[in-house]
Structures are given as structure tokens and as C-alpha cells.
Amino acid sequence: RRRREALDKLIDLKELGQNSGSIRVFCRERPLVQTNNLKTKSPVTVEQEKIAVESVGIKKEFSVDRVFDQESTQEDVFQEVKPILRSALDGHNVCILAFGQTGTGKTYTMEGTDGKLGIVPRAIQELFSHASEDSSSAYSFSISMLEVYLGSLSDLLAPRQPLFRPTECSTACNLSILATKSGAVEVEGLTDVSIPDLKKANQWYCRGRRARSTSWTNVNDVSSRSHCLTRITIRRHGATEEVSKLWLIDLGGSKRLLKTGASGLTMDEGKAINLSLSALGDVIAALRRKNSKLTQILSDSLGDGSKVLMVVHISPCEDDVGETVCSLSFANRARSIESNRDIPEDLKMLKQKRIAELDKEVCDADEEL
Numbered sequence: 001r002r003r004r005e006a007l008d009k010l011i012d013l014k015e016l017g018q019n020s021g022s023i024r025v026f027c028r029e030r031p032l033v034q035t036n037n038l039k040t041k042s043p044v045t046v047e048q049e050k051i052a053v054e055s056v057g058i059k060k061e062f063s064v065d066r067v068f069d070q071e072s073t074q075e076d077v078f079q080e081v082k083p084i085l086r087s088a089l090d091g092h093n094v095c096i097l098a099f100g101q102t103g104t105g106k107t108y109t110m111e112g113t114d115g116k117l118g119i120v121p122r123a124i125q126e127l128f129s130h131a132s133e134d135s136s137s138a139y140s141f142s143i144s145m146l147e148v149y150l151g152s153l154s155d156l157l158a159p160r161q162p163l164f165r166p167t168e169c170s171t172a173c174n175l176s177i178l179a180t181k182s183g184a185v186e187v188e189g190l191t192d193v194s195i196p197d198l199k200k201a202n203q204w205y206c207r208g209r210r211a212r213s214t215s216w217t218n219v220n221d222v223s224s225r226s227h228c229l230t231r232i233t234i235r236r237h238g239a240t241e242e243v244s245k246l247w248l249i250d251l252g253g254s255k256r257l258l259k260t261g262a263s264g265l266t267m268d269e270g271k272a273i274n275l276s277l278s279a280l281g282d283v284i285a286a287l288r289r290k291n292s293k294l295t296q297i298l299s300d301s302l303g304d305g306s307k308v309l310m311v312v313h314i315s316p317c318e319d320d321v322g323e324t325v326c327s328l329s330f331a332n333r334a335r336s337i338e339s340n341r342d343i344p345e346d347l348k349m350l351k352q353k354r355i356a357e358l359d360k361e362v363c364d365a366d367e368e369l
């Protein structure tokens with residue numbers, strides 16, 4: 001048992017600071033809408049890198065890398081996203097995830113509306129414009145889109161979409177996940193279409209969005225509970241071919257289980273979403289637990305050398321204050337992991353020393369056996 005304990009601690013220590021993919025966290029506050037109760041004061045106040053939440057029995061402060069207030073535009077958000085796109089073009093795997101309570105603007109941020117394009121269409125545009133300007137390398141791009149719902153995967157760009165998807169997914173929408181020899185992760189049979197130009201790219205992206213919104217019409221508002229993943233594969237052709245993945249993800253609403261009854265969410269749905277979110281946090285923490293489809297798919301894009309940007313969405317309303325605190329706490333958890341990356345030198349020495357000690361403990365325990 002002693003050996004096990006020492007070994008566990010050792011693994012934790014070794015992993016700490018090793019999965020040094022950088023995680024950045026942005027927070028975006030949705031504007032008030034007419035149906036909101038405008039009489040009560042908002043419990044949320046924001047500064048450039050801080051969010052304070054204050055209400056009856058709650059007083060909390062959260063730090064993030066950047067806050068976008070109610071007045072922020074799609075362009076404001078995209079300006080801050082651009083640097084991370086450069087990483088994708090430079091060969092890093094990149095994940096941009098939107099999460100937060102249902103109705104807080106995740107889809108608005110990722111997809112946007114006509115004339116107010118979100119991150120995904122802007123990112124696609126940016127990739128093509130970079131490719132045409134960069135004379136030193138040639139790029140090619142391809143796109144895949146999939147939806148994860150209650151642990152099953154469906155291919156949004158499949159040649160023929162099933163007219164309706166039963167909750168118990170049939171094979172048409174139950175793809176499986178494979179790890180390849182090189183350590184990359186692949187969704188078996190997932191359609192991946194080459195996009196030679198911006199026009200084609202937008203056509204395929206629209207098609208995927210349509211597939212997502214139309215196939216669920218007979219199931220009450222599933223789209224807000226499923227995760228929608230867009231993957232752009234970037235190939236840079238030079239002396240060697242470099243491949244990287246850009247994941248753009250609209251996560252299902254984070255509803256706490258407690259509220260499932262009131263929100264009409266079934267227990268299974270609530271559990272699946274919560275599991276995905278907590279598993280995602282765990283993956284970012286240790287990249288060890290691989291217990292949900294979402295984290296399996298992303299496991300090679302959240303680790304070493306990859307860049308993660310989470311955009312946590314919050315509501316300005318008093319009624320939502322519980323969800324707001326939940327979402328921000330989750331974001332905080334992800335972010336605090338990242339700060340391990342900047343361990344000061346003396347702490348690094350301590351860590352090395354502790355690793356040596358634990359190593360010895362494991363060896364000693366082995367000898368005793």
C-alpha cells in the first residue's frame with residue numbers, strides 16, 4: 001500500500017507542470033434581454049480581468065485572462081482569439097471551448113448570427129487569409145463536424161443524415177473512437193472533407209449547422225444540451241508535412257443536477273452533461289481519466305504542446321446567480337491548473353527533490369516485497 005501511495009504521489013508530481021499546454025480562460029457576460037427581470041440589481045460586476053459575484057449569501061471573486069462585458073462585440077472577442085489561431089497554423093493542436101449555462105450566449109459566441117459572425121466562421125476566414133499571405137508555406141485544410149449527446153457521437157457532415165435520431169442511438173450516429181499508433185485520436189468513420197477555398201468551407205460549415213438544428217426537431221431542445229464540435233485539420237506542407245487540429249466547441253449547457261427537475265432535463269441528460277464537464281476538468285488536470293466521449297476525442301488536443309482557450313459564458317441576472325458561480329468555479333479550476341506551468345525555480349527544485357524521495361520510497365517498498 002505504501003508503494004502504491006508513493007507511486008500515486010509520484011505520478012501526480014511528475015505530471016504537474018508537464019502537461020504544459022497553456023490554458024487561457026475568457027469570460028463573456030451576456031447582455032440583459034427584455035424578458036429578464038430588470039428591477040433587481042445584477043449580482044455580477046466585471047472588470048478587465050475580474051468578475052465579482054455578490055448576492056444573498058454569496059460573495060465571490062474570480063480572475064480570468066480577459067473579461068468581455070455586455071457591450072463587447074464579436075470583433076472584440078475575435079481579436080483576442082487570433083493569437084491562438086496562429087499557434088494552430090504553427091502546428092499546435094488548439095481547442096477553443098465555449099461553456100456556461102444554457103442561454104448565456106455560447107452559440108452566439110461560436111457561431112454568431114447573420115452579420116454578427118462568431119468565432120468559427122471568423123477563424124475559418126482567418127485561416128484562409130493567412131494561407132494566402134504566407135508565401136513560405138503551403139497549407140491545406142479539411143473540416144469535420146460532430147455532435148456528442150448522451151455519450152453517442154453523430155457525424156454532422158455524413159453524406160446522408162438520418163431524418164431523426166432516436167435517443168437510443170443507432171449505428172448511424174454511433175461512431176467509435178480510436179487511438180492511432182502515433183498517439184493521435186481519431187473518430188472512426190468521421191467524415192472529413194477537404195475545403196479548397198473559403199466558399200466551400202462556409203458551405204460545409206452551414207451544412208453541419210443545419211444538420212444539427214434540424215435533426216432534433218422532435219426532441220425538445222436537445223441542441224442546447226448536446227456538444228457541437230467543429231474540427232479543422234490544418235496541413236502545412238514543407239520539407240515535412242505538419243498536421244494540427246483546431247477544435248471549435250460549443251459545449252452543452254452546464255446545468256447542475258439539482259436543477260434538472262425544474263429545467264425539464266432528464267436525470268440521464270443532466271448526468272451526461274455534468275460528467276462531460278467534470279471529466280473535461282479532470283482531463284485538463286491530469287490527462288489521465290478518459291471516461292467520457294468528449295474527453296476521449298479531445299485527449300490528444302488538451303495535452304503537451306496544445307493550446308486551450310475556454311470562454312465561460314455568464315448571465316447578468318439574479319435568478320441565475322447559482323449557475324454563474326458554478327460556471328466560474330469550473331473555469332477557475334481549469335485555470336489554476338495552468339498556473340502550475342509557471343512554477344518558480346526554487347519550487348521546481350523542491351519538486352525534483354520530492355520526486356527523488358518518492359522514487360526512493362517506491363524502490364524501498366519494492367525491495368521489502
Ligand code: ADP
Nearest residue numbers: 029030031101102103104105106107108109224
Ligand atoms: P446558448 O448557446 O448559451 O444557449 P445562445 O447563444 O443561444 O445561448 O444565446 C441566447 C440568446 O441570447 C440568443 O438569442 C442570442 O442571440 C442572444 N445573445 C447571447 N449573447 C449575446 C450577446 N453577447 N450579444 C447579443 N445577443 C446575445
Ligand code: MG
Nearest residue numbers: 106107223224
Ligand atoms: Mg447554444
